[in-house]
Amino acid sequence: MSRSLIILHGGTVLTMDGARPTDAATRAADRPGVPDAAGRRASAICIAGDIVLAVGTDAEILALAEADSTVVDLAGRAILPGFVDPHAHPYWEGTVATRPSLEDAPDLRAAMRALPGAGEHLEPDAWIVARYNQARWLDGRHPTRDDLDRAVPDRPVVLAHVSGHAAVANSLALALAGITAATPDRPGAAVLLRDSTGEPTGVIEGTEAWAALAHAMPLPGPGEVDVAMRVAAARLAADGVTWVADADLGSVMTLEHELAAYGDAVARGTFPLGLSLMPGLVHLAPRPDDDPPTPADVMGRLPAAVRAAIVVRHVKLKADGALTTRTAWLMSPYADAPGHAGRPVHEPAALVERVRRAARAGWGVATHAIGDAGVVAVLDAYDAADAATDTADTAAGAVPHAAHRVEHGMLLEPAVVARLAARPRPIVAQPEFTAWAGDIYLRRLGEARAGRLLPYAELLAARVPLAFSSDRPVVAGAPLAGIRAALAHDAGISVAEALHAWTATAASVAGADRAGVLAAGRRADLVILPADPTAIPATAWAGGADGLVVVATFAGGRLVHGAIDGLRTAEPEEPGRPRRRRR
Numbered sequence: 001m002s003r004s005l006i007i008l009h010g011g012t013v014l015t016m017d018g019a020r021p022t023d024a025a026t027r028a029a030d031r032p033g034v035p036d037a038a039g040r041r042a043s044a045i046c047i048a049g050d051i052v053l054a055v056g057t058d059a060e061i062l063a064l065a066e067a068d069s070t071v072v073d074l075a076g077r078a079i080l081p082g083f084v085d086p087h088a089h090p091y092w093e094g095t096v097a098t099r100p101s102l103e104d105a106p107d108l109r110a111a112m113r114a115l116p117g118a119g120e121h122l123e124p125d126a127w128i129v130a131r132y133n134q135a136r137w138l139d140g141r142h143p144t145r146d147d148l149d150r151a152v153p154d155r156p157v158v159l160a161h162v163s164g165h166a167a168v169a170n171s172l173a174l175a176l177a178g179i180t181a182a183t184p185d186r187p188g189a190a191v192l193l194r195d196s197t198g199e200p201t202g203v204i205e206g207t208e209a210w211a212a213l214a215h216a217m218p219l220p221g222p223g224e225v226d227v228a229m230r231v232a233a234a235r236l237a238a239d240g241v242t243w244v245a246d247a248d249l250g251s252v253m254t255l256e257h258e259l260a261a262y263g264d265a266v267a268r269g270t271f272p273l274g275l276s277l278m279p280g281l282v283h284l285a286p287r288p289d290d291d292p293p294t295p296a297d298v299m300g301r302l303p304a305a306v307r308a309a310i311v312v313r314h315v316k317l318k319a320d321g322a323l324t325t326r327t328a329w330l331m332s333p334y335a336d337a338p339g340h341a342g343r344p345v346h347e348p349a350a351l352v353e354r355v356r357r358a359a360r361a362g363w364g365v366a367t368h369a370i371g372d373a374g375v376v377a378v379l380d381a382y383d384a385a386d387a388a389t390d391t392a393d394t395a396a397g398a399v400p401h402a403a404h405r406v407e408h409g410m411l412l413e414p415a416v417v418a419r420l421a422a423r424p425r426p427i428v429a430q431p432e433f434t435a436w437a438g439d440i441y442l443r444r445l446g447e448a449r450a451g452r453l454l455p456y457a458e459l460l461a462a463r464v465p466l467a468f469s470s471d472r473p474v475v476a477g478a479p480l481a482g483i484r485a486a487l488a489h490d491a492g493i494s495v496a497e498a499l500h501a502w503t504a505t506a507a508s509v510a511g512a513d514r515a516g517v518l519a520a521g522r523r524a525d526l527v528i529l530p531a532d533p534t535a536i537p538a539t540a541w542a543g544g545a546d547g548l549v550v551v552a553t554f555a556g557g558r559l560v561h562g563a564i565d566g567l568r569t570a571e572p573e574e575p576g577r578p579r580r581r582r583r
């Protein structure tokens with residue numbers, strides 16, 4: 001098969017190949033010839049179809065050019081492996097992008113005044129769904145059903161907290177979802193706040209708060225799904241992301257609906273990025289002693305044509321909630337809520353049982369744990385499940401599974417870092433969180449404990465696999481913003497290490513075996529930046545003065561965002577925008 005080559009030369013190529021992010025000698029720098037966390041450096045790269053054909057010097061790579069090759073002079077720009085986001089929620093991001101946000105309202109009253117307008121263009125029976133973050137409002141209190149009923153009495157309204165760990169509904173939405181004073185609480189998962197008479201106030205807290213209401217909503221139609229998937233892909237590509245994991249499939253609407261949405265979008269080429277899907281374990285196995293289907297079973301529900309393109313290796317599980325909503329599980333009480341320390345979503349024995357059954361079915365388990373008590377409970381469960389799996393299940397012919405991961409892993413006491421050093425488990429962290437909510441974390445935890453949030457340099461020194469991710473749409477999620485936030489949060493890590501956490505390590509935890517590194521035979525996933533990011537001092541990054549933007553993004557050899565030297569995307573980048581005319 002003939003395939004015309006794309007040659008990019010005259011720049012800096014940071015391959016991440018052979019990178020050594022945790023090597024003490026290279027962390028101290030100034031060792032010429034020793035690869036640092038950015039890996040091997042080159043000046044040119046050749047792409048053939050969807051793979052990298054070669055990386056090397058300008059002379060080596062230009063010698064490969066054929067008559068029909070596209071040759072682009074980078075003029076000093078830099079090429080990195082495309083960013084990999086191993087924990088995001090693209091379908092959720094695509095759907096909320098079309099919905100209003102009340103986050104920018106100064107207070108609750110202003111938010112309620114804005115709400116009726118959100119229903120203006122909707123069908124008469126459609127639900128109003130908007131996002132909110134009461135911690136950003138002056139009065140700082142959650143809205144209640146009464147607030148929502150006064151603003152919009154005649155159609156169902158659900159406000160989803162940006163963290164995903166709380167929601168508020170008006171009376172009509174509560175009625176449609178079957179939620180009454182008699183509805184039992186599920187501690188950690190879905191707890192109804194109640195007034196003095198026991199009536200629900202409309203506020204639901206816990207990891208399943210949204211799900212308690214979403215099951216009553218009509219499923220989005222094919223047109224809405226198509227827009228959501230295109231918007232999600234366009235936003236990711238614009239931020240230089242070429243591979244993404246949906247880290248809780250089935251949590252927005254239903255597992256079947258979301259599998260179909262991704263399967264269809266990948267088959268039609270409207271989601272042109274690498275993709276890992278991580279089903280929510282509670283959707284595969286509702287009770288702790290249910291055996292989940294295997295990864296192959298879930299893969300079998302996708303269209304045959306896309307199975308080779310999608311990675312299905314991890315399930316998502318939640319051990320606790322969020323600091324912003326005081327639902328993360330702490331060893332000792334919140335600084336701003338005496339006597340309250342959050343609580344686990346699953347009892348310890350049930351957590352072990354869920355992990356063990358998932359692992360036996362061939363799944364790596366990726367568990368959300370934010371508070372110090374939540375993280376310890378997850379590590380305990382992984383150790384206990386591993387021990388049980390090693391003895392009983394391996395003998396019974398269980399399939400090997402991907403490494404269990406800790407999602408967020410925010411509050412890490414020294415003893416926990418030491419435990420991770422002894423038995424490494426990947427930490428999938430979200431560096432932008434500390435920039436987004438650092439002031440709230442300080443109030444929730446007090447100064448001493450807040451100082452133990454996300455100790456990146458300690459984790460790297462302990463050789464813990466540290467991957468960066470976004471959790472978008474909880475935050476905006478651009479990897480460049482994440483690097484700025486990481487370097488502002490912890491002066492002990494280097495720019496190259498932050499880049500490594502967004503590429504090579506992120507790819508390995510996402511199961512993206514051919515992504516994350518630029519080398520012959522790897523996926524042609526790359527991002528072009530205006531200059532070598534490692535040549536910009538970390539202090540400039542931390543101060544937001546790096547001046548970098550994403551110039552162009554290639555996913556699988558295809559330009560999916562931006563333009564460079566005559567190469568430009570063929571498709572409009574966001575649906576609805578006019579197609580750019582080719583010159």
Ligand SMILES: [Zn+2]
Binds near residue numbers: 471
């Ligand atoms: Zn998440």
